[in-house]
Amino acid sequence: MKHLALFCLSILALVTTVWIVATQGLAAGMLFATAAAIALKQFDDQRTRCHLYALGPWTLMDLANRTGRHVTSLMEGVLTYAPEMRTIPAFPRNGLDYSTLIRTELPSGDFAKVGSGTATQKSVWDKQVGSMSKFEANIRVAEDIVIATMAQTEDLQIPDILADEAVAFMRGSAIRLGSQFWYGTKISTDGFAGLSTQVDTGNNEVDAGGSGAADSSSVYLVMIDDNSVNPQGIHFVVGNGGRMKFSDTWLKQQVNDPNDATKLMMAYCNNFLSYLGLVMPRTQALYRVKNVTLTANQGFTDAVASALWRKVPLALRADKSKWRWFMNANPLYTLQASRATVTVATPGNKGVSSGGVFPDVPDSCLGIPIVPTDSLLTTERAGLHQ
Numbered sequence: 001m002k003h004l005a006l007f008c009l010s011i012l013a014l015v016t017t018v019w020i021v022a023t024q025g026l027a028a029g030m031l032f033a034t035a036a037a038i039a040l041k042q043f044d045d046q047r048t049r050c051h052l053y054a055l056g057p058w059t060l061m062d063l064a065n066r067t068g069r070h071v072t073s074l075m076e077g078v079l080t081y082a083p084e085m086r087t088i089p090a091f092p093r094n095g096l097d098y099s100t101l102i103r104t105e106l107p108s109g110d111f112a113k114v115g116s117g118t119a120t121q122k123s124v125w126d127k128q129v130g131s132m133s134k135f136e137a138n139i140r141v142a143e144d145i146v147i148a149t150m151a152q153t154e155d156l157q158i159p160d161i162l163a164d165e166a167v168a169f170m171r172g173s174a175i176r177l178g179s180q181f182w183y184g185t186k187i188s189t190d191g192f193a194g195l196s197t198q199v200d201t202g203n204n205e206v207d208a209g210g211s212g213a214a215d216s217s218s219v220y221l222v223m224i225d226d227n228s229v230n231p232q233g234i235h236f237v238v239g240n241g242g243r244m245k246f247s248d249t250w251l252k253q254q255v256n257d258p259n260d261a262t263k264l265m266m267a268y269c270n271n272f273l274s275y276l277g278l279v280m281p282r283t284q285a286l287y288r289v290k291n292v293t294l295t296a297n298q299g300f301t302d303a304v305a306s307a308l309w310r311k312v313p314l315a316l317r318a319d320k321s322k323w324r325w326f327m328n329a330n331p332l333y334t335l336q337a338s339r340a341t342v343t344v345a346t347p348g349n350k351g352v353s354s355g356g357v358f359p360d361v362p363d364s365c366l367g368i369p370i371v372p373t374d375s376l377l378t379t380e381r382a383g384l385h386q
Contacts, residue, residue: 083371084178089226089235092242096132096275132239132277133191137169143266178375186385192278200283206308209298210291212382217292219300219327223285233285239275246272290383292331299334305365323368328376335362
């Protein structure tokens with residue numbers, strides 16, 4: 001319809017130009033033609049601006065480049081509240097299922113007497129198959145809300161309002177996925193299993209000392225691997241070829257009034273659809289400290305971290321860049337408080353009290369980066385969601 005309107009206006013301008021040339025002369029006709037061309041260009045630019053997001057695919061880059069304001073703070077909010085989606089690698093997969101091939105035994109050579117042979121050996125494999133879970137967000141923005149918002153701000157356009165709502169959905173969805181990452185079916189029974197129920201509690205867990213019957217936090221040590229070919233660490237898989245975006249168009253249609261199902265209203269509608277799976281290819285990719293509290297001798301400390309790190313096989317310790325600590329604010333504070341105070345003034349301090357300078361907030365432990373997250377609760381019981 002928009003292209004038809006532009007075409008009709010162009011024909012009208014051409015006919016009018018011919019009429020002016022015939023009745024008022026060539027100079028007047030050329031002047032009108034120039035003015036008409038400028039007007040048509042402005043119309044087309046405005047049309048393109050207003051309908052860029054309605055005609056093109058929705059991606060996070062589209063949202064970041066829109067004409068509205070405060071996008072940077074909203075996008076940063078997504079990363080702050082859900083660092084799991086930023087930290088854990090994700091790989092596209094065709095279809096909606098995935099398989100993981102795990103080598104459980106290595107082949108090797110052997111000694112033999114001169115003149116004697118050796119037995120043929122091969123790798124032993126274990127294949128695991130899983131299905132991805134559908135994650136969808138349906139967006140509906142009432143037309144009267146859009147009109148009222150535009151009336152209050154002159155330079156606001158329809159794409160600005162729709163994009164703000166889309167960014168809000170992305171932020172909320174990232175927080176939701178962060179919770180699912182840890183607590184799985186406790187958050188949504190239709191989603192993938194979370195890491196809290198996949199810890200090898202007999203071999204890969206340390207107790208910080210809190211009561212399993214009282215509120216506490218957990219600290220996780222996670223192995224990640226951004227190698228898309230045979231990744232060794234925990235990672236996401238995105239089905240349908242990696243599709244994870246909004247629909248290509250915003251549809252303006254009649255919907256039921258949320259306050260009265262017998263009435264109808266007009267709204268702009270869209271949806272965000274993806275298929276996600278969470279893969280833990282080996283039990284040695286996940287470790288946990290449970291029952292962490294703010295009580296003395298029940299916090300997360302370097303000593304507790306070392307006790308957990310001791311459980312990691314030596315073959316997996318060599319490259320610490322593949323590991324991350326995940327914790328909420330409480331364990332992070334107990335780690336900070338457990339470290340010795342500084343007695344030498346650092347830049348920015350004008351003096352040192354008799355008790356020393358309180359340690360900085362830790363950004364690593366045992367040389368492994370710390371990822372603070374609000375997705376991990378302070379109300380767990382023995383490492384599990386209640």
